[in-house]
Amino acid sequence: MPEDPTRKPQARSCSYETDEDGLAHWTEAHADAWIGLLETHKQLTRALDAELTAKHGLSLSALELLARLAAADDRQMHLTALAGASGLSLSRVSRIIGMLEERKLVDRHACPADARAVHAQINGDGLALVRTAQATHFASVQAMFFDQLGESEIQTLAQVFGRFAPRSAAACDTGDER
Amino acid sequence: MPEDPTRKPQARSCSYETDEDGLAHWTEAHADAWIGLLETHKQLTRALDAELTAKHGLSLSALELLARLAAADDRQMHLTALAGASGLSLSRVSRIIGMLEERKLVDRHACPADARAVHAQINGDGLALVRTAQATHFASVQAMFFDQLGESEIQTLAQVFGRFAPRSAAACDTGDER
DNA sequence: CAAAGATAGTTGCGGGCGCAACCTTCCGCG
DNA sequence: CGCGGAAGGTTGCGCCCGCAACTATCTTTG
Numbered sequence: 162m163p164e165d166p167t168r169k170p171q172a173r174s175c176s177y178e179t180d181e182d183g184l185a186h187w188t189e190a191h192a193d194a195w196i197g198l199l200e201t202h203k204q205l206t207r208a209l210d211a212e213l214t215a216k217h218g219l220s221l222s223a224l225e226l227l228a229r230l231a232a233a234d235d236r237q238m239h240l241t242a243l244a245g246a247s248g249l250s251l252s253r254v255s256r257i258i259g260m261l262e263e264r265k266l267v268d269r270h271a272c273p274a275d276a277r278a279v280h281a282q283i284n285g286d287g288l289a290l291v292r293t294a295q296a297t298h299f300a301s302v303q304a305m306f307f308d309q310l311g312e313s314e315i316q317t318l319a320q321v322f323g324r325f326a327p328r329s330a331a332a333c334d335t336g337d338e339r
Numbered sequence: 340m341p342e343d344p345t346r347k348p349q350a351r352s353c354s355y356e357t358d359e360d361g362l363a364h365w366t367e368a369h370a371d372a373w374i375g376l377l378e379t380h381k382q383l384t385r386a387l388d389a390e391l392t393a394k395h396g397l398s399l400s401a402l403e404l405l406a407r408l409a410a411a412d413d414r415q416m417h418l419t420a421l422a423g424a425s426g427l428s429l430s431r432v433s434r435i436i437g438m439l440e441e442r443k444l445v446d447r448h449a450c451p452a453d454a455r456a457v458h459a460q461i462n463g464d465g466l467a468l469v470r471t472a473q474a475t476h477f478a479s480v481q482a483m484f485f486d487q488l489g490e491s492e493i494q495t496l497a498q499v500f501g502r503f504a505p506r507s508a509a510a511c512d513t514g515d516e517r
Numbered sequence: 518c519a520a521a522g523a524t525a526g527t528t529g530c531g532g533g534c535g536c537a538a539c540c541t542t543c544c545g546c547g
Numbered sequence: 548c549g550c551g552g553a554a555g556g557t558t559g560c561g562c563c564c565g566c567a568a569c570t571a572t573c574t575t576t577g
Binding site for chain 4: 385417418419429430432433434437450453454455456457
């Protein structure tokens with residue numbers, strides 16, 4: 162149900178093309194690839210986030226943090242580690258965790274080994290929520306994105322984007338500090 | 340110069356993988372493709388936006404609007420058309436145009452044919468700025484993104500994303516103005 | 518051991534963004 | 548002609564986000 166308001170036929174336009182002026186030698190494929198990436202991300206992200214918010218009251222970022230906690234060693238991580246893994250700023254992580262704590266989805270307790278640090282730990286309710294939320298989320302991503310792609314295309318995307326995002330690529334784990 | 344703070348070695352983990360629970364059958368390639376898309380977009384977008392803001396005082400969205408105006412028929416468009424073309428909400432477009440107007444980069448004047456409507460028209464200063472801004476912007480996208488890709492990969496991306504973003508796809512050309 | 522510097526988190530602030538409410542102007546139909 | 552609904556824009560509001568400033572706690576080193 163990601164309806165799309167403001168959709169117009171549209172003419173040809175070209176916004177992104179300085180062209181012959183002497184500097185960018187972008188082919189149409191370049192423009193399609195780059196602008197398409199931007200557009201696609203915008204569309205999918207909006208729809209997914211809206212769905213997630215409506216059904217589970219979680220933003221995409223909150224789900225990511227919850228998911229990382231769920232996958233972590235003792236279901237807990239330091240905020241800095243979460244920030245590093247997710248690519249969010251520490252301040253954002255701090256606030257999201259604060260919000261999740263208020264909702265009784267995670268607990269925050271001092272790290273015994275370092276008084277400055279905090280362990281954010283997902284609890285039972287959080288774990289339950291993350292599971293159902295991810296279920297619908299995955300299904301949506303599948304339907305909205307992967308179902309429109311061929312197997313080889315997925316391979317190429319994985320290869321390309323894996324090159325840029327060593328961070329999450331794998332995912333995880335956490336061998337990390339703890 | 341897109342330095343990357345908070346970069347950790349990171350191990351294998353999986354945050355995004357419910358796995359065998361019975362619903363998502365995502366392969367690792369799926370995860371790499373999707374999460375990589377998210378990550379890549381986040382990184383590139385942040386770096387590009389920061390650069391654009393620092394050098395020209397324009398956000399990515401503002402540049403897009405300016406570019407679309409520059410490429411439009413009389414260097415002018417209705418706000419609704421701009422919103423539809425860019426995928427931004429009308430309210431955002433209204434405010435961005437307002438900001439650009441204050442900076443004397445565009446003019447806003449009533450549409451003779453429809454008293455409700457407004458024509459946002461880019462002026463000389465705006466045109467000059469958009470050119471230089473796009474020059475550096477294109478160069479950065481080239482360096483940060485395309486230079487890391489092979490020709491066939493670009494083709495695949497163009498093909499894939501063109502499927503999702505009929506909107507901007509076209510682009511351009513440039514027979515542009517002037 | 519004490520001071521300088523690094524690190525973990527928190528919070529004030531401002532920017533970007535969309536939704537919904539609102540006004541004005543058009544349009545279509547009785 | 549007049550009225551109700553649609554469309555173009557604007558603005559109030561609240562969410563998400565990062566930066567910078569600040570506190571508290573290590574860590575390093577003379």
